[in-house]
Amino acid sequence: SAVISQKPSRDICQRGTSLTIQCQVDSQVTMMFWYRQQPGQSLTLIATANQGSEATYESGFVIDKFPISRPNLTFSTLTVSNMSPEDSSIYLCSVGQGSLAFFGQGTRLTVV
Amino acid sequence: TQLLEQSPQFLSIQEGENLTVYCNSSSVFSSLQWYRQEPGEGPVLLVTVVTGGEVKKLKRLTFQFGDARKDSSLHITAAQPGDTGLYLCAHAGGTSYGKLTFGQGTILTVHP
Numbered sequence: 001s002a003v004i005s006q007k008p009s010r011d012i013c014q015r016g017t018s019l020t021i022q023c024q025v026d027s028q029v030t031m032m033f034w035y036r037q038q039p040g041q042s043l044t045l046i047a048t049a050n051q052g053s054e055a056t057y058e059s060g061f062v063i064d065k066f067p068i069s070r071p072n073l074t075f076s077t078l079t080v081s082n083m084s085p086e087d088s089s090i091y092l093c094s095v096g097q098g099s100l101a102f103f104g105q106g107t108r109l110t111v112v
Numbered sequence: 113t114q115l116l117e118q119s120p121q122f123l124s125i126q127e128g129e130n131l132t133v134y135c136n137s138s139s140v141f142s143s144l145q146w147y148r149q150e151p152g153e154g155p156v157l158l159v160t161v162v163t164g165g166e167v168k169k170l171k172r173l174t175f176q177f178g179d180a181r182k183d184s185s186l187h188i189t190a191a192q193p194g195d196t197g198l199y200l201c202a203h204a205g206g207t208s209y210g211k212l213t214f215g216q217g218t219i220l221t222v223h224p
Contacts, residue, residue, distance in 0.1 A: 004154075033210045042118075042200060042217040043155070092154050096210030101145075103154025 002027055002095050006104035013083055013111050020079045021107045023093035028073035034066070037090040037106070046091075049076040083111045115139075116201055118215030126223050128190050133218045135201035136183040144184045145212070146175055149198040158186075191222045 003026040013019050023032060032049040046066055047057040055068035069077045080087050090106040117136045125131055135144065143162045147155035159168050161177035161184055168175045172195075174187040188195055198219050202212040 009152075029210075031210060033212075040219070042198075042214045043212070045211065045213070048211060094154070094210045094212075096204075099143075099160060099209050100157060101204075101209045101212060103156075105153050108152075 001100070002029070002097050002102040004093060004095065004102055004104035006093060006107050008107055009105060010108040011110070013109065015084050015111055017083055018079055018081045019083065019109060020077050021091055021093075023076045023078070023104055025074045025095055027097075029095040029097070030073070031096065032070065032076045033094045033096075034068065034076070034078045035092045035094065035103075037092060039088070043092065046078070049078075080109065083109075085111045087111050116144075116203065116213065116215035118201055118218055120218060121216060122219050122221075124221045124223070125191055127192055129222075131188050131191055131220070133186040133199055133201075133220075134183065135185065135215050138182065140181050141203045142181070143203065144177060144181075145202045145204070145209075146184070146186055147200040147202060147214075149200065149217075151197075155198075155200055188220075191220075193222045193224050196220055196222050 005024045007022045034046040035043040037043045045058050046061045047055045049055050049068045049070040051070045067079045088111045090108050092106040094103045119134050145160045146158045149155040159175045164181045165179045166177040172189045176185045198217050200217045201215040205213050
């Protein structure tokens with residue numbers, strides 16, 4: 001199994017600012033994934049973080065708003081840029097190992 | 113995009129009652145997964161169903177994969193307050209099981 005640590009676990013931010021979320025995995029993985037979970041809703045994939053290349057974004061998500069870094073096989077960051085209250089969500093990272101997926105505990109972001 | 117329609121969206125029941133959650137699609141899947149998410153945590157995998165008609169049991173939870181591999185159900189017998197949480201069905205859309213498409217989720221509340 002993979003153990004995933006996310007930081008921060010929660011934050012309250014002013015609109016117009018940016019927040020960078022960190023995701024650390026205890027083993028090397030090829031791909032890491034970032035999800036958004038809006039209040040009371042399911043998870044939606046934002047992007048796949050590939051080591052050594054640019055992230056692959058899903059429809060409706062763009063790099064300028066959600067820049068992603070993947071400097072090595074155990075670490076990734078997601079930045080939520082120029083935040084508005086609509087960005088208030090839980091952001092989660094995950095990895096796949098074999099037929100299993102593992103998630104971090106999430107970062108609960110509130111934009112005021 | 114292979115959509116998963118999950119129902120009901122909300123369930124509020126008394127301890128000891130039985131319940132069923134449904135996950136339906138018009139697409140055929142090689143496998144479906146069920147997750148449970150508690151507040152402040154990421155989703156945790158409960159089961160993966162792979163074979164059409166397959167039934168898997170996890171204590172009081174019974175998971176079934178439809179014969180045509182287009183739908184799945186989760187049945188909980190004698191629900192307990194500890195079963196409270198968000199239940200999600202999902203399928204892996206890419207080469208990694210970390211890349212998932214989720215149903216809308218079912219928020220289950222079991223009252224003592």
